[in-house]
Amino acid sequence: MALRGFQFLQRDWKKTKLICELCSQHGSNKWLNHKSYRLLSVSRSHGARPPGAAETLDVSHIPLERTRNFSIIAHIDHGKSTLADRLLEITGTISPGEGNKQVLDRLQVEQERGITVKAQTASLFYTHNGEEYLLNLIDTPGHVDFSYEVSRSLQACQGVVLLVDANKGVQAQTVANFFLAFTSDLAIVSVVNKIDLKNADPDRAIAQMQRLFDCDPDKVCRISAKLGTNVQSVLTAVIEDIPPPSQCRRDEPLRALIFDSWFDRYKGCVPLVAVVDGQLAAGDVIVSSQSGQSYEVREVGLLRPQETPATQLCAGQVGYLHANIRTATEAQVGDTLYLKGQSVTPLAGFRRAKPMVYAGVYPMDQSQVPNLRSAIERLTLNDSSVSVQVESSAALGQGWRLGFLGLLHMDVFTQRLQQEYDSEVVVTSPSVPYKAKIFGAKNIKKYRGDEIEINGPAQFPDVMIVSEFMEPMVMGTIITPDAYFGAVQALVMERRGHQSEATNIDNERIMVRATMPLSEVVVDFYDELKSLTSGYASFDYEDAGYETTNLSKLVILLNGEPVEELSLIVHTSRARSIGRAVCARLAESIPRQMFSVAIQAAVGGKILARADVKALKKDVLAKCYGGDISRKMKLLKRQAEGKRRMKRIANIDIPRETFVKVLKR
16 A cells, blocks of 8 residues: 555656746746645655655754855846856756756746845855865845845855956945945955956956955956856855854754745745754754744755755754744744743844835725735735835725835835735835924824824824924935036936035046935936936945925815825925826826816915816707707806806715826836
């Protein structure tokens, strides 16, 4: 009977393996039907290993001295993912082939956009000077909106590979990532990529790195990640220049830091941990320091880059664990895991990400609220930089106000909701977090302090009780060819910014640092900068505190009735121009009624802009052939009086689709 069951597993394993490969290839397991999953579960439970399945790894024999944890950091599109592909091939983690393109970019949105939005981990085995090393690689995003992913990944590393494009040279995000690694006291391996390009100038790129980062030009690796040229020198530099984990102790009680996690519909929450002290193996009972709940570890392993079981994880190593963690709130990033019955001091964890942009997210249909709630909980487990707050709207129903790190972050998050969880959503106009100082706030019950935070138009206070408004500022770094320096300065001034310094990187490029309001940056500043500089400029920004400003709440009125869902918080100097644009967009979207609809934009009761939707007309004279002119005049007069009465007593019927057209980005 057992032999017959094993033959059945052998016969159907190819089908199951194909389904699993399709699931992993598309970053989703929604194609994995219950029959194939039961087959996979039965094979594991009976101890039968399918033909070709990987053996359980044993990494306990690799000492701390031969362990390296490092990240690849660079500006967007400088070749991080391509370099990661070559490193995986050289170390034998994946088989060489033309299909190895952005292997670590597993999400569908990453493959469609060609960018990395989620840091991914892979464990590599490499023999150097006759000794086997364990290299834990983390491929990080390059866009400024995902800098939290980079900073969080660096806390699990002792060094970084700083990658620069030999054709484009040092870019704005390169500078930001360097200082992020430098302030974290990490070892830096400098690499110049794409030396095979026709217009590549590696000497110029190295000179820029020497000027800005004070790196040794003789130690810079010159590679072509696409062709694999000299990529092996990067592995050698990682082993020789990046130190092993120094604060880890294998003879101490277990302490493991959760620095990433994701949700699997069959396995529950899967934490990715960096083991700081002790050892972790299947069968151990672990406890969460945040929730106090205990779990039995079912499996531990390494990402190579797929999940590969291991006998145990030791201090200094990075891997995953399965412990039947059922809900998303039980596997929070930054939590410390320890063995039950042992008392340890929790690790410091991570500094909470500060949202830069807020937007309301509502389901297309209110019947989808439970599904959307579950999708947001599971996706925020994988992206802990998103803040969540429940809110409701008279027109759109129940929804959530989410905080993001930027507009690209918001677009990627909503796209993942649609692709991974089939959740169609409506996203309201984005708003940045403002602050206001209140007169006598201690005497007003709803205000708990003299200073309040305003995350949306619904929270905008009465201007009569506000002593001053403050808006968030950012310090922007722009690297541009010197030919466009004047145009960049004009753009900064137009966006209410002021330049603080300008530095010549070389004879052709200038680095400009300017302080600008965040509200002027997050919408379309980057697109306009690229347009002005023919795509050659790069941009990055960091938080620069708050400054006093003049703010107004732009209220949209339909026939004199305010519509809160369409309200905006704007700078007073921009209220009129923004109001005209919103009114024009609404006039195109609102369906015509039996009476005219007046669309107005107002600030403090003063009308700043207006547009009209003309009424539907019925030809009341169609049946009048000739006859007395007074009869025709009487019909026209009666029609006009009826429309005036209808406009006065009727509500404007605005379908939900209109809000979708106006608000959806």
